[in-house]
Amino acid sequence: MSNESSDSKIIFVGRKLPMDYVLAIVTAFSESDVKEATVKARGRSITTAVDAVEIARRKFVKEMIVDKVAIGTEEMPPREGESNSRNISTIEITLKRS
């Protein structure tokens, strides 16, 4: 997969604080051969992903731009004791060097 090559990184955002993911973004772009990074999140972590990207862009990686934002839906397996699968919203924010 081209996503695993050195010029593109994927950062999965979960339940940590936004600053943890800001650090991941800053670290990704500190490698000179990285031209692109994608920040992915689902459910309640979507807000954290947007926060992390905005903090990184405004305070730490001035040469970084938001290239594309895509939203979608993923089907998740049912929770224990439930019979229906559930849908969860997703976001993918593609970042590039300007």
Add this chain to the structure above:
Amino acid sequence: MSNESSDSKIIFVGRKLPMDYVLAIVTAFSESDVKEATVKARGRSITTAVDAVEIARRKFVKEMIVDKVAIGTEEMPPREGESNSRNISTIEITLKRS
């Protein structure tokens, strides 16, 4: 402002349930002259906005597409007892008839 004309609507997403905003989106697109709607949210409501758009698109308004998603930051006045203004993340999701 062109945003106030009949062919474009703005839906502000706050702290209600996603289905309340799904209804607002469905209602906006039920008017035949509406070609575009923009869903706006900030902070924790960003996830609700994405949920509402995804539910509307997948279950109710099949002819609707996500045209553009933009993220940003707004400066908010300080909370009572605090001296610094605070930054809050924003999202704007532009929807169109396909």
